[in-house]
Amino acid sequence: MQVLQRRRRFRTEFEDAAFLKHLIFIMCGIVGICHIDGPDGVSLDGIKSMIGALCHRGPDETGVYLDDHVGLGHARLSIIDLSSGGQPIHNEDKSLWIVYNGEVFNYPELKKDLLQKGHRFYTTSDTEVVLHLYEEHGPDCLAMLNGQFAMAIWDAKKKELFLARDRVGIRPLYYTILNNTIIFGSEIKSIFMNENVARRIDPVAMDQIFTFWTTLTPRTVFKDIYELPPGHYMKSYRGKVTLKKYWDIPLYEHAEQSDMAPQEICRQVRELLQDAVRIRLRADVPVGCYLSGGLDSSGTTALVVKNFNSDVRTFGIRFDSGGFDEGEHQNLMVSYLNVNHTEMRATNEKIGAFLPDCLWHCEKPLLRTGPVPLFLLSDVVRNSGYKVVLTGEGADEVFGGYNIFREAKVRRFLAKYPNSQMRAELTGRLYPYIFNNPRLKRTLQSFFARGLDQIDDPIFSHFIRWENTSRIKAFFSQELNEAIGQYDGYDQVRQSLPDNFGRTDDFSRAQYLEMAIFMSNYLLSSQGDRVAMAHSVEIRLPFLDPRVMDFMARVPAKWKILGINEKHILKKSFEPILPKEITGRPKNPYRAPIKQSLLNDQTLEYTKEALSEESVKKAGLFDAGKVTKLLRKAQMVENLSEIDNMTLVGILSSQLIHRQFVRDFPLRNADPVVPALVVDRRSEALRAVS
Amino acid sequence: MDNSSKVREFVVENFLFGDGEKLRDDTSFMEEGIIDSTGILELVFFLEETFGFSVEDDELVPENMDSLQNIARFVGRKMNAGSTAEA
Numbered sequence: 001m002q003v004l005q006r007r008r009r010f011r012t013e014f015e016d017a018a019f020l021k022h023l024i025f026i027m028c029g030i031v032g033i034c035h036i037d038g039p040d041g042v043s044l045d046g047i048k049s050m051i052g053a054l055c056h057r058g059p060d061e062t063g064v065y066l067d068d069h070v071g072l073g074h075a076r077l078s079i080i081d082l083s084s085g086g087q088p089i090h091n092e093d094k095s096l097w098i099v100y101n102g103e104v105f106n107y108p109e110l111k112k113d114l115l116q117k118g119h120r121f122y123t124t125s126d127t128e129v130v131l132h133l134y135e136e137h138g139p140d141c142l143a144m145l146n147g148q149f150a151m152a153i154w155d156a157k158k159k160e161l162f163l164a165r166d167r168v169g170i171r172p173l174y175y176t177i178l179n180n181t182i183i184f185g186s187e188i189k190s191i192f193m194n195e196n197v198a199r200r201i202d203p204v205a206m207d208q209i210f211t212f213w214t215t216l217t218p219r220t221v222f223k224d225i226y227e228l229p230p231g232h233y234m235k236s237y238r239g240k241v242t243l244k245k246y247w248d249i250p251l252y253e254h255a256e257q258s259d260m261a262p263q264e265i266c267r268q269v270r271e272l273l274q275d276a277v278r279i280r281l282r283a284d285v286p287v288g289c290y291l292s293g294g295l296d297s298s299g300t301t302a303l304v305v306k307n308f309n310s311d312v313r314t315f316g317i318r319f320d321s322g323g324f325d326e327g328e329h330q331n332l333m334v335s336y337l338n339v340n341h342t343e344m345r346a347t348n349e350k351i352g353a354f355l356p357d358c359l360w361h362c363e364k365p366l367l368r369t370g371p372v373p374l375f376l377l378s379d380v381v382r383n384s385g386y387k388v389v390l391t392g393e394g395a396d397e398v399f400g401g402y403n404i405f406r407e408a409k410v411r412r413f414l415a416k417y418p419n420s421q422m423r424a425e426l427t428g429r430l431y432p433y434i435f436n437n438p439r440l441k442r443t444l445q446s447f448f449a450r451g452l453d454q455i456d457d458p459i460f461s462h463f464i465r466w467e468n469t470s471r472i473k474a475f476f477s478q479e480l481n482e483a484i485g486q487y488d489g490y491d492q493v494r495q496s497l498p499d500n501f502g503r504t505d506d507f508s509r510a511q512y513l514e515m516a517i518f519m520s521n522y523l524l525s526s527q528g529d530r531v532a533m534a535h536s537v538e539i540r541l542p543f544l545d546p547r548v549m550d551f552m553a554r555v556p557a558k559w560k561i562l563g564i565n566e567k568h569i570l571k572k573s574f575e576p577i578l579p580k581e582i583t584g585r586p587k588n589p590y591r592a593p594i595k596q597s598l599l600n601d602q603t604l605e606y607t608k609e610a611l612s613e614e615s616v617k618k619a620g621l622f623d624a625g626k627v628t629k630l631l632r633k634a635q636m637v638e639n640l641s642e643i644d645n646m647t648l649v650g651i652l653s654s655q656l657i658h659r660q661f662v663r664d665f666p667l668r669n670a671d672p673v674v675p676a677l678v679v680d681r682r683s684e685a686l687r688a689v690s
Numbered sequence: 691m692d693n694s695s696k697v698r699e700f701v702v703e704n705f706l707f708g709d710g711e712k713l714r715d716d717t718s719f720m721e722e723g724i725i726d727s728t729g730i731l732e733l734v735f736f737l738e739e740t741f742g743f744s745v746e747d748d749e750l751v752p753e754n755m756d757s758l759q760n761i762a763r764f765v766g767r768k769m770n771a772g773s774t775a776e777a
Contacts, residue, residue: 443727470723629708642728
């Protein structure tokens, strides 16, 4: 109950009922402890408490493997092989043990090959296929998997631990190394259940978040806690820990790109997407779809309805405010496809009230409130009896939907003749909703003309966004600024780029930056896995099928954004299955209200309390005087600027993260776990020690 | 308080949240990221309210609004034009 008491401070009365309801869930995730140098004993209670912190991820069943070197734990959300898929799972001679979170969609095809090679299976799960594939191919098996996963495999004979994560980082996996012990888990809170792990905010991570909207992999907002980067695996063997990249975001030089006609490109895209959807419908439970009314989710839903399941259940978000709501197009798609649709109304009050809960799952400060409605939507999905949904995420990155890509293209065009008024006019077509005030035209044009002499800089495309976000750092406390010192995030990004980055076209470079930084750690995390798994819902993302990603990386930039028409290829590909109103509509970025959510009658008090001089000084992250002035301004000004809105939610969410994870972390209050399966191979001597 | 000081105080309080140490008279609001598009509208609203003149659309250009120095010149011209018109 202590957990509840601590967290209740942030809550208003009406949300408590909803919160208590979630506590009946036990929660799919993986955890583990591995002694790098040799046997040292692992406590069953320690692994149980780590699993207990992840009970939202796997409500169906838990399991544990223990020996003198390693402890593995698993919390299961049953989607495939409901009766026999309990983990940890072993190979034929029980020398390999796996705990695994996620799905490999091409497992039936992989299994056929393994059966032919003589492997025997005791479950029908994809997990066991992955284990045998590892037994057969070692780490090279990762290149054969089409899916979203994080896994730990223990080779009990070699005494080797293998941790791996999917290509783009759909499934999370974090770790820390403390006293020659690797402690890992699907979420950071499970690692924090070890009382020897220090819980501190990392100053450099704060600098990164308030520049790039997220940390740069492998850093997290917590000092010495790292994520296993997407497309990487880690091995611990004979006292040595090694990290290796097995995949990178595809980048092709001009000579390697496709010379297919656009019509042929569209035909192949349709085929690839249809197959990406087909294999993502593999499950022993019904699969639903998120349907916003935008091009991407409308396209995936239409592919499902027209090819696989005309009865598919769909779910969408509605907002109170016209600027955010996509109801008109959502309703159009519901009628067009004749689907059974459930909408969740994200009122400003709900968005504000559930921000603290959402942050508990995201485990990082946010500069937007967009994750909260998705957090609320997954609750509706789960309560409707669904555990799995297809979403349209990833299409903007792969097919070129974001304004930042168009903006970079126009700025490059402008950079050739910076004084050209005609070229400058194009900026107005990029952001019609902010250029709709004719008074601002010249000012906005000057705004986008910044940095035009930097077109050779690898980060040119993102420079304005990052510089703009960096303005929030003016609110950092002196103490935080001193701890950050001379750190330069831009240099770190430049140095992390692959060798062929400079030889690819401008647009592919912008896509790479967007996918490597923003997509994995924000879109797929705070607006993806974390807010869906908060309510035990798994998201599946056809647009991030590796075949689709690789094919589109070979398509020349001129076809991806035709002129400044974003996602040209995807629109053309979907024309045969979507109404014109959807393929012809300009992109409406997904956003949620900020000021209206955080400063309304129901939330003002907790916002004021978290941003009070006393609270801000205690956390030591921000300048209390400036925060007070910001709060005063936010209450007085009717239309708060974009940057002030971001500052408001950025500071508030940092304060709440500090409070939930550093100051008031419920160390001894994980949900009780009674594992259905315990494989205990510890020696008597070390069992007593641990 | 003179006109320039009023403008400085407004910019420091509203866009720099009290931290005006590094704000010089010729610091570019755009280049330094002090004011964005919405901020320009706040600034115009303040100028019109405080000094009682209207800012025309074609006056809303960086040459008039992008630094304290530019604003001071702009306000001076507007005030003079206003008094000339009245005379």
